[in-house]
Amino acid sequence: MAPSWTRTWAAALLFAVCIGGGWSLPVQGKETWGYVDVREGAHMFWWLYYADSSSFKDLPLVMWLQGGPGGSSCGFGNFEEIGPLDTDLEPRKTSWVSSASVLFVDNPVGTGYSYTDSEEALTKDVAMVAADMMVLLREFFNKQTEFQSIPFYIFSESYGGKMAAAISLALTKAVQKGSIKCNFAGVALGDSWISPLDSVLTWGPYLYSTSLLDDYGLMEVTRAAKAVQEAVEQGQYEKATEQWSITENVVEQNTNGVNFYNILTQQDDELMKSSLNDNGYLSAMKFRHIRPLHRQSLSQLMNGPIRKKLGVIPKNVTWGGQAEEVFESMSGDFMKPVVDIIDELLAAGVNVTVYNGQLDLIVDTIGQELWVKKLNWDGLKKFSQMKWTALEDPESAGQTGAFYKTYKNFAFYWILKAGHMIPSDQGQMALRMLKMVTLQE
Known part of the structure; x- marks a missing residue:
């Protein structure tokens, strides 16, 4: 098993100098990382940032799970979304580390810095994903005992939400059995599949309602x-995944290339260029939902200075090198629903939050509401009858930034x-x- 490393960057100024590729790493707070062998031939990487606080024990622990499957939490989620530094290694003003300790996990195995010794060791479905994560979390909480009593939340995005649902159910059972010691406080499903x-x-x-399709x-x-729909109803899930990709092609042809991640923005030119492989093409599904999480600039960062900083990545492992294989291995599971798992979580008393972006297409809010x-949750009728509450946009006083409803x-x-x-x-x-879900306001 590969070792984990811990550093307090205030006492490690050597990492504040240039370490290659023209980048320099600023001094940061306490962080630790490492590998867990979740199965024979399956090695999972994790990276923890302690909360920026006089006492991290006063704030929750949040695990972030990326989508794909095959998207890297330690890469994309960390440097593109919620980590302490952005891809230019500049401090992020909206980092979640300001309000929680954040655990990034490259999940499933084969994602990001996680790797398998052979393709046979890749996961096939969310049940395997959850089983692997139980091994990692058991190891994590046994070693990082200071987090056993701290409220632990799982936040997720896209296919990460589907995995988060299965992981949350497995974790609930593990905590009840006493095989994992942690204070599991809830799961949040962001734009989730x-x-x-x-x-x-x-x-x-x-x-059609947004004037991006005609009749x-x-x-x-x-x-x-x-x-x-026909393939799903017949239980032909690999065929359903193929038809899903075909449907996306039809959407693009009729919308002049709408961006599935935000209907009001254009496709990234960098991603369009990176969509071509040595044979001159890349399948649509890999391009749209794996490559955006592995843009060239992020790949250079992760395979350059960050890799050197971490110091534990095997020489034969490339960040994101197995991402496409991860997606292919999970293709038979991709179109399967997990609504029944959400029902089980709610019935078990687990706090479940759904959050969705207004401009998302791939996981549109209309579909989430459906x-x-x-x-079958017994509180659904009351929840449906409730009026939502407006939240002011933190960046634009007097303007609405979101609505929410809870029961x-x-x-x-x-x-x-x-x-x-x-x-x-x-x-x-x-x-x-994040602060509202974790009861900080």
Whole structure:
């Protein structure tokens, strides 16, 4: 098993000088990282930042799970969204480390710095993902005993939310059995792939309502989406994943290339260039939902100065090197819903939060609202009858930044002016939501 490293950067000024690639690493707070061998031939990497506080024990512990599957929490979530530094290694004003200790995990194995000795060791479904995570969390809390009593939350994004649901259920059972010692306080599902079919079936109506499809386009997208539905209803999930990718092509052809992550922004030129592999093409599904999490500048950072800083990454491991294989290995699980798991979590008394960006297409808010209405949760009727509450935009006084509604152990946040990556689009609003979910305000 690879060792973990801990450094307090106030006492490690050597890391504040240039270590290659033209970058320098500023002095930061206490952090630690390492590997856990979750199975034979399967090695998972984690990276913890202690909260920026006189006492981190006064603040919660948050684990962040990225999407894909194949997106790196330690890379994208850390440097592009909520970590203490951005990709230019400048301090992030909206870092979640200001309000919590943050644990990034490259999950599933094969993602980011995590790796497997062979493709056979890659995960096939969220059950395997959850089982691996239980091994990591057991190891983490046994070694970092100071976090056993601190409220522990799982926050997630995209496919990370689907994994977070399964992980939360497994963790709830593990805590009850006493096999993992932690104070599990809840799970938050951001723009999450909980009910894939509800998302796909609402792409057409959502785009039509925002004037991004005409009648002909709506007809074409609806026809393609129905093919996905047919495959799902027949239990042909790998075919459903293929049809999902075809539907996305139809969407792009009829919208002049709408950005699935934020309908009001253009596709990134850097990503368009990186979409071409040695053979001149990359499949649509990998390009759209794996490559955006591994843009060239981030890859250079992670495989350059950050790799040198960490000092524990095996020579044969490249950050993001197995990402596409991770996606392919999970393709048979990709279109399966996990709404039943959310019901189990709610019935078990677990605090569940759903939050979604107004401008997201891939996991549109309309689709999220549809699966929520299918819950068997006994509080659903009361929740549905409640009026939502407006939240002021922290960056624009007097303007609404979000709406939210909560009843018993379920909450929903509608984040305005944000797409799929809410912390990137609306950092201040995301930070306020974090504080509300973790009961800091």
